[in-house]
Amino acid sequence: MQHCAIVGAGAAGVSAALAMRSHGYEGRLTLIDRDPHPPYERPPLSKPAGRTLRPIVALDRFAELGIELRLGVGVDDVDPVSRTVRLGADSLRVDALLLSTGVAARRLAVPGSGRSHVLVLRDASDAEALADRFASGGPLVVVGAGFIGLELAALARELGLDVTVVEVGARPLHALDERIGLRTLELHRDRGVRFALGRTVQRIEADAVVLDDRARIPAATVVVGVGVSPRLELARSIGVTTDDQGIVVDAHGRTDVPWVYAAGDVASQPHPHLVGGPGRIEHWDVALKHGAAVGATMAGHPTAFTEPPYVWSDQFGLTFQMVGRPGPADEFVLRRDSTSESYLGFWLRDEVVVAVCGLDRPREVGAARRLLGLSAARADLVGDGLPLRDLLKKVRTT
Incomplete structure (x- = not known):
């Protein structure tokens, strides 16, 4: 019997597994993730109900479809010769491998960045820690005025916390048009969020963030939202080609190693809506649809993801x-x-x-x-x- 393993039980990995079954794949199918929680939606983590995990699909659906979940265990390595995936003391011989390993939050490389009150938001454990910190009160300093940083700033203000956002750019959402950034700035300032724009963090102290202009901002909690990096270690260990964006794939999610595929945030994919060549598209909706397309391909029905990318963000x-x-x-x-x-x-x-x-x-x-x-x-x-x-x-x- 054929055996396919999927590393990463986020949107892309789960969507790929479901698509493989719906397109007739009858072999063994194993979904692996280091996170111990049953697969859950990530966008709600930055919302008020973030502590209540919302499943991507009902847990019993995996059993119904014969999808084996291996949760709370990471992949130590993959032997590309024998196609063996090693999970601690266990190992899996596979015929095909899908890497949907996602991205990791970037950390600040400044003194004090490893303090216990300096947090990021990528998974359920991060959301739990943030909820506890928010419940204990502010002030809160958010580093980075992208979507995640702004959503958390809005949530904290709605909870009554004192909030300051530190942003290296001249406005929030600086990758978009200036008018969007300025309207976003006005929206947040009208609700009490303070901004330190054009500034960087010099160091983080036990009770404050010190900026490059020596300004000292009180902080009981610091949330860092300064972008992400693709998780490429496993792909590189197998010999899969990567670029500065992620794991290089073709329009159907195939890598240059014939039995290895990649989908979701980690994939550097060609897409008709990307300007300047292949790249990552780090949105939940895209991960679902790209995963489904790659899953269909792996089941023998080559499918390309070409829909326009869609992103949303809830603030106030x-x-x-x-x-x-x-x-x-x-x-x-x-x-x-x-x-x-x-x-x-x-x-x-x-x-x-x-x-x-x-x-x-x-x-x-x-x-x-x-x-x-x-x-x-x-x-x-x-x-x-x-x-x-x-x-x-x-x-x-x-």
Whole structure:
């Protein structure tokens, strides 16, 4: 009997296992993860209910499908000659291997970064530790104004904590358009979040964070959200090619080692919405869909993931959504009726809509995503006099 092992029971790994079964794979299927918890959704970890883990699928579903879970155990190494996966004292002989090992949170390389009150958020144990720290009160210093940092800052403020966000850039979400960053800044400042922009952390003390300008910010807890690094150790030990983005795969998730595949956040994948070549797309929805595509391929039904990437972020009861992947040279246009708490925007590349985003406008984002790949006049996108439904009809008939 054929045996496939999947290392990493996150969104991509679980989705791949389910897809393999749904596409007729009848061999042995083992899902391995160092995390002892049954596979759970990661996005809710930064939400108020983060301590209650939400399963990706019901636990009994794995048994129904004959998917063996090996949780709380890490992979020590893989022998590429015998195709043996070693798990402590145990070992598994496999015919195919899927690496969905994900990413690890980056740490600060400054004095004091290893103190017990300096935390990151990647898994259930991190969320548990953060919940305990938040329950004990502030002040809180968040390092990094990306989505994770901002979500945690918003959660802490809603719990009544004193919050300061330290960001090396001139505004939050600096990878996106300046107007989005400034509206996000206003949203948080209006609710009491303080910002130290254009600053870096020099050291972390027992009760404070010291910045590069010698400013000292009181801190009972420090949360670091300064990006992630792909977990590549296992892939490299097997001899799989990696690049500065992750594990190099083709459009179907295949690596250059014929029996090894990769999916999810760790994969450096070609995708029609990526500008400048293959790369990682670190979003939950993408991990689910990429995992499903790679799982189908492994079951004998080659499938490519080509859908526009989708990401969302909840802050102060408002949901930011983005569909598509804008490039640095794309033009961003914002609807005239936009405010710091509600807006809709579009990215254009040679007059073609390549991405849309919105805050607190789920229906409009849902309609606007149908404009992706179509040419649209800038005036129509900016103006608020033409409903999106009518705009879509106009674009499709021109």
